Amino acid sequence: MNPLLKEIRHNPLLWLLAFVPGVLAAARLKPEAHTALFVLSVLAIVPLAALLSQATESVAAKTGDAAGGLLNATLGNLTELVIALAALRAGEYMLVKASIAGAIVTNTLFMLGASFLLGGLKHHVQEFNRAGARLQAGLLLLATIALLMPSAIAEADSASGPAVAQKLSLGLAVLLIVGYGLGLLFSLKTHREVFASAEHAEAGEAPWPIGLALATLAGVTVLVALVSEVFVESVQKAADAFGMTPAFVGFIVVALVGAAAEMAAAFSGARKNRLDLSVGIALGSASQIALFVAPVLVLLSYVIGPAPMDLHFWPGAVVMVFIATLTAAFITSGGRSAWFVGVLLLLVYAIFAMTLYLLPPERYAAGPERPPATADGSKWHP
Amino acid sequence: MNPLLKEIRHNPLLWLLAFVPGVLAAARLKPEAHTALFVLSVLAIVPLAALLSQATESVAAKTGDAAGGLLNATLGNLTELVIALAALRAGEYMLVKASIAGAIVTNTLFMLGASFLLGGLKHHVQEFNRAGARLQAGLLLLATIALLMPSAIAEADSASGPAVAQKLSLGLAVLLIVGYGLGLLFSLKTHREVFASAEHAEAGEAPWPIGLALATLAGVTVLVALVSEVFVESVQKAADAFGMTPAFVGFIVVALVGAAAEMAAAFSGARKNRLDLSVGIALGSASQIALFVAPVLVLLSYVIGPAPMDLHFWPGAVVMVFIATLTAAFITSGGRSAWFVGVLLLLVYAIFAMTLYLLPPERYAAGPERPPATADGSKWHP
């Protein structure tokens, strides 16, 4: 266990691990202290996410190139997936969808923008591999178009709308996973040389021994799952206490918490003038959530959720995802960056955050009208 | 008639010509066998379209550069135009509009995507003339913006909406034809050197003698017109029999049938690493339908239709055309292609096709509410 302890000693972020037993104990003793539980669970998830991503990378580094890339690509957003699964099991479909859309928007605008800004404050002009950014932007565009369709259909008051949206979502989920898989095949196998520099940059620190990495992966996933349950249960009540709208919590707070570990890596890459790494993490993470996490949640909802989940999002969320994708595609098309490029992305993010913060709750609720089938599912809107 | 017979002997696609007398005879003898007539008319239109496009090219090759390019550009979508005229005369305005929007979407997504995929499976990376793709994308963008306007105006329930949409459509039709004409002047005359490679690639097989080409052009056009009438009459009933929505038929089936011949040419160009040819056919065909065929149909509707036709499309169709244009502009802006680029375009097309297939019919009908003025015109929605 030496490398793990060494890692913890050197990385102050991991000292937050002390909050993991804290939040689990508090959830037992004071289940009604929602605001405190919310804060504690956030503080506990952040270091767990950091450990998780490091363990994933170590396993990936051991298993060889293609398989490793695949592993990295599929487990990279494990934190988001586990949080979303906790919300799915609780029937909180509004929270699941808000966190999916929020993660896409937060990664493409905030993570990318802050990387450009932090990198640009240190380096006058930075360059990055356009091909990688274009591929991710193309995948995001595909996912955005897929999200548009069920929303467009279900917005009608027609009686058959929701049933059709459900069937369509199932088909789209399969289509997106196929697109994601072929995209991996393309970037990791048939045309890997085109995306070479991003690849090379990703290899960094010395990896852990495989046994430790696997054990950490398993153990931390369980811990994230336990803490996520507390988080999902407390987040709504805590939001009320802080005067935040549910839309703001789902879009901004959950997304920032879930992506904390990746952000640390993206920002440090930008400071070291390895912008390929930052762009790869930010856009790659966004496209993974859109083309892999979201469709997997739709499929899993048939097994573990109280009712099937569709891909019918609140129209405002679809618009924001669409704008974020367009903006990222436009910004990264040049392959060069300076500090103001980051400012532009962050200002777009600030516009969205401000709108969500001020959004009258009934507006947001008016979005995906169809309540989940079980009584449990209506918790999100009391 | 030697070259024509030789062509038929060597091109198995043309053996389908046997279905032409078949379908005309069947339409006389069994006018109520809609499904059989639909299948027969599809099988008959495909080889006729192939002959028509070859005859057009031969005439174009004879008449010299500028005039030939003009002829090729204006007669290239004769099949689509003749089918649409048959639907126009029958007052099937919904079918006309669906087939226009469907042809744009099918050409920009399916034809271009399949070309990229088929070419990319054989060649690692392919390059094409960006200038040509940009020009066509710009023209398509112009047409898409024009389609947005009447739909936006007519969606209101205001009493004057439809009348205004009609007046506006007339003005827009003239504007689009002017834009198309100036675009030809630009690409064939004043700046032809910029688009040179596309031009050069277009010249291919040895052309037919001019007399044969003209006779084929005239004769085949008449045959296409006759078969189209059977097709338009049977397509809706056949769709019901196959369980397909009217939207799916208009968008996907009619568009694929109408573009069959061009697709053969585009795919064969891609396999031969002459991607300029494929991109030119796919995007050129789409922009021709948007900026020439559609406006001409609006103008002709004043003469031959039961009532004037406007450019007010079902909002879903406008969204799909807009997304297809944006996607094509984004994808072709790099001037390079690999197999996955084709997959991306095809997946977007699959998303549209899936949505249209599942669309509840009343949703689609709810689009362009205004029924044509005559009783005849309401056939499309019984």
Place this chain on the structure above:
Amino acid sequence: MNPLLKEIRHNPLLWLLAFVPGVLAAARLKPEAHTALFVLSVLAIVPLAALLSQATESVAAKTGDAAGGLLNATLGNLTELVIALAALRAGEYMLVKASIAGAIVTNTLFMLGASFLLGGLKHHVQEFNRAGARLQAGLLLLATIALLMPSAIAEADSASGPAVAQKLSLGLAVLLIVGYGLGLLFSLKTHREVFASAEHAEAGEAPWPIGLALATLAGVTVLVALVSEVFVESVQKAADAFGMTPAFVGFIVVALVGAAAEMAAAFSGARKNRLDLSVGIALGSASQIALFVAPVLVLLSYVIGPAPMDLHFWPGAVVMVFIATLTAAFITSGGRSAWFVGVLLLLVYAIFAMTLYLLPPERYAAGPERPPATADGSKWHP
């Protein structure tokens, strides 16, 4: 006063200054002759705007690089600002908003398009600095996204909608001004070498003495303010007389009048093959109105307007601004131009103008429903 008189003698546009006393006298003597007053005020504003922009440039040239650039950037749209202030004081919020959106659309489509066309008719292919165009397009995109949000929120019938849109508009106004300021810092200070050629091109004629320039600036601003008041009072009645819709007047007529002087400079730059100058004026002016003039008007409305103004625009205006921005970003991304590029932009502008000209007035009125708080404010919609 020699340079001023010399300028007037050599510039036939300035002979129109004779209309300034004319319109002010006429407004006193015949306040009910709206059509005549409208025509006279247009004829008087055009030369005043030309003088204003020349005086600004002269002051800017004197005060050194960074400060001069700042001055030029903040006073460049003084005419538009003064006209809008006159409308704001009169409570004509619909006119203010229409003229803001119209100025953005007119500058990005008409001014840029006509520059490309006029330049392209003289020069075969023209090049310009892509970096400058990309920066302005990025700023415009930011402003467009900001305009989308309050409109999306306020369109709901929820009781709290307007209040929220007002709060949000205030926050967005601050955000946009911050973005504009940082953009100036970026292009004039930290990365000025990237935008160098545009900068250099801007210096042109010999500047006036600083005293004359400052006196002209002050005097002409007062005259513009006086004439603007006549213009704002007469424009609506005159529009009725000419059979023009209020939307057409606000979007097209006011925007063309306000930008007349900049257009003269942009067109002359394009003819002299200094396209950087033209692109800088057209897009820079548009982004300045979107990120500086509009937010400043929102802030000033708390002080001088009869009621606070929000950024809730008529949805059609938001769509047009969005399309104009997308089109300009697409068109300028190549950094090269020929005559047909200008035609494309002008055709998009013609589509908008035609739509606005035919728009049933009640449609437009149905946009920003919320009437200003005072009785005065309802003048625009009798």
